[in-house]
Amino acid sequence: MFDLTSLANASGQRRLLVVVLYMLLFIAFDYVSYVKPFGTFGATPWNPQAGLSVSLIYLGGTVYALPVLLSASISDYVLRAAPLGFSLELLTSLATGFSHILCALLLQRFLPFDPRLRTVRDVITFVGAAFFTSALAAGLYTIVLATAGELGRGDFLHVAWRLFIGGLIGILVVCPVILLIVTLRPVPMVRRNWMLQFAAIVAAMLIIFGYRDATAFQLFYLLFLPLLWVALTYGTAGSAAALVVIQIGLVIGAEIRFGNDPGLAALQTLMIALTVTGLIVGAVVTEREAAAARSRDQQSAMNRTLRVRAAGEIAAAIAHEVNQPLTAVKTYASVASKALEDGNVDLVRLAIGKLSTQSDRAAQVIKSIRELLHQGQYTPAPIDLSDLLSEFVNLYSGNLQLAGVALTYSAPETLPIVWADKIQLSQALLNLVNNSADAIRGTSETGHISVAVDVLSPNSYAISVRDDGPGFPPSFNTEDPTLFVTTKAEGSGIGLSIARTVAEIHGGRLVIETSRRGAHVKLILPLERGRDAANHFDSR
Known part of the structure; x- marks a missing residue:
């Protein structure tokens, strides 16, 4: 300035x-x-x-x-x-x-x-x-x-x-x-239509002073049209420039049209109204543009703040997700060390195998979170849902049992082969089961979690997790769980959000039901089979 x-x-x-x-x-x-x-x-x-x-x-x-x-x-x-x-x-x-x-x-x-x-x-x-x-x-x-x-x-x-x-x-x-x-x-940058706007002012002047069947005072309102056009385009600066052009045109036109007749003084009275109107409209446009610029600046500042906060939240998410396999790695490493001291080679071999499995699991979890945060490409493949649940329960039921929580699963005898991302579905299940286990441990020493799969219709199926814990509190938004909002003192608030993201990526949705007898969370997914399912996922 x-x-x-x-x-x-x-x-x-x-x-x-x-x-x-x-x-x-x-x-x-x-x-x-x-x-x-x-x-x-x-x-x-x-x-x-x-x-x-x-x-x-x-x-x-x-x-x-x-x-x-x-x-x-x-x-x-x-x-x-x-x-x-x-x-x-x-x-x-x-x-x-x-x-x-x-x-x-x-x-x-x-x-x-x-x-x-x-x-x-x-x-x-x-x-x-x-x-x-x-x-x-x-x-x-x-x-x-x-x-x-x-x-x-x-x-x-x-x-x-x-x-x-x-x-x-x-x-x-x-x-x-x-x-x-x-x-x-x-x-302000001059736009390409400035010549048209100038021509519109000149045309209005020609009509006002050249049309003999009406007085210049009757047609003066025509000048409002190009002036408002300029004001809405450039704001106050455009209005001020246009008013100078109009004023010069009025003086020249009045000299030609009126001669010695003092008609310019009356036109100038109308010019005052035109000037005030043009400046006010220009100021309104300038004010709105300034407000929009401030809003953009505030949004940019907020985005920077959120990015900084998100870095910490992402770290919390990774810690939350890899804690389970890292805990298992530590346990199996202790078992292997003890078995090695005792000379139990078979137990050492078994523990090392479990160590390798959990290490791979931790790597897959980190990769999964990275893809979720970056909205990466998901790779669907044919999945046997019964095998998926069986492997999942076998992998995690042991640790849960030590904490007093029983994990079981149920599935119909015949299930179709579906196309889905196995890692993402397993990750969603793990988040839901961990949430249930945490809720149970917060209120009692023992509890039960049931994982089930059901075919709902020819076009959809559901993977559900049900527990006998306290359920969600009344204040919890079951329709739209918010990321990083948790009901647990030590929770990170990402479990339900990741599960919902997995469901939506697969074209489905997350449904939450709660009561005093426990929580029931379902992943409702489209039942896509064969080549049609593959084509659907490839198009995403």
């Missing part, structure tokens, strides 16, 4: 250069905007130099007050040979310059205002300050003229109104463009 102190703290040479540039622009603006003046004192319906003066004081501070106070009188001397005389020219210049300085200081020091006009509040604040100080400038200017006897009877309000309209529209149109050019960073 532009540093507002840079012009105020500029060196003498640079400050002089700023003053010279300001005076040249002031005189140029005064020259091109001197249309439809009232009398000899230049009460025109458009004074862009007012916006230039407010911008200089806002950006540079009161060190530039003197040139702003004298600029109007100097311009009148250069362009029109000071038709009011030295004293009146100086007094009217001081009156308007003071009002413009006041407007800038109100925005800079006393009102909540961002020169980038990023919010509706900024626009309303800006319009309010411009309205007040333009009315003040018009009043002071007209009072000076009336006191000097330069106004005829009934001219006071007419002249004051024209001065008010000209000064207000000059501030509203010119000041935002200057402030945005200096302060807005980054500069």
Whole structure:
């Protein structure tokens, strides 16, 4: 953002250069905007130099007050040979310059205002300050003229109104463009449709001033359409640029259409409504874009936080999953060591075989978790469900029995061969059985877990785990168990989530039933056989 102190703290040479540039622009603006003046004192319906003066004081501070106070009188001397005389020219210049300085200081020091006009509040604040100080400038200017006897009877309000309209529209149109050019960073990128938008403004102008069967005032509303288009595309910056183009077009069109008829003053009244509307709509768009950017930044920060947290949770998940085979490895290693001391070769051989099996199991578990976390490819293969349950129970029933928990299984005599990922199904079963065993050990010394498989229909089957523990608490969400949310003091909260993930990957779902007599968790999976099942999995 532009540093507002840079012009105020500029060196003498640079400050002089700023003053010279300001005076040249002031005189140029005064020259091109001197249309439809009232009398000899230049009460025109458009004074862009007012916006230039407010911008200089806002950006540079009161060190530039003197040139702003004298600029109007100097311009009148250069362009029109000071038709009011030295004293009146100086007094009217001081009156308007003071009002413009006041407007800038109100925005800079006393009102909540961002020169980038990023919010509706900024626009309303800006319009309010411009309205007040333009009315003040018009009043002071007209009072000076009336006191000097330069106004005829009934001219006071007419002249004051024209001065008010000209000064207000000059501030509203010119000041935002200057402030945005200096302060807005980054500069909005111009899109490819800018030529169409410019053409739409020109087309609206041609219709307003070229269609003779209707007055320009009746067709003025057409300008709202391209202005809103630009505002919705670029926000406040686009609105400010479009308003400058429209203002120049209005001055040129009024000069061609009305000639000596003072119709521009009436059009400028409508232009005020158009300007305020365009700036407010642009601010709304800018505000929403800024809110969306903040939301994206907050989401990115949250994602970074979640990734850091997830690293710890993944470590907890791995520890949870490999604890069982590592415990078994330790047990079998102790058995092998003791058998070796006793010379029992057969028991050593058996223990080493068990060690190898559990080591392979731990490696498969880690691989399984990695694939789950990365949503990797799953390899289905023909599976005999009876063999799957038999192997599973034989592998884990011994350790559970030592803890007082009996593990059994049941299956129909005839089961179809299904296509599924054996490792993932075993992993899901292990998580469910461990959850049941933990629940039983938390409330009693003994218990029973039953693993069963049932064909539900020609298209589905279920693998279920039932226990006689306390069941899930009433507060537990059985419809959608949340990852890392657990009912156990030492749990990691991933068991049910992994089981559900396995079910969903296989095209099925996880169903949880609970009561005081225990929990019943089912993996309901599609019954896919033969080549159709293989094709289904290959397409995933």
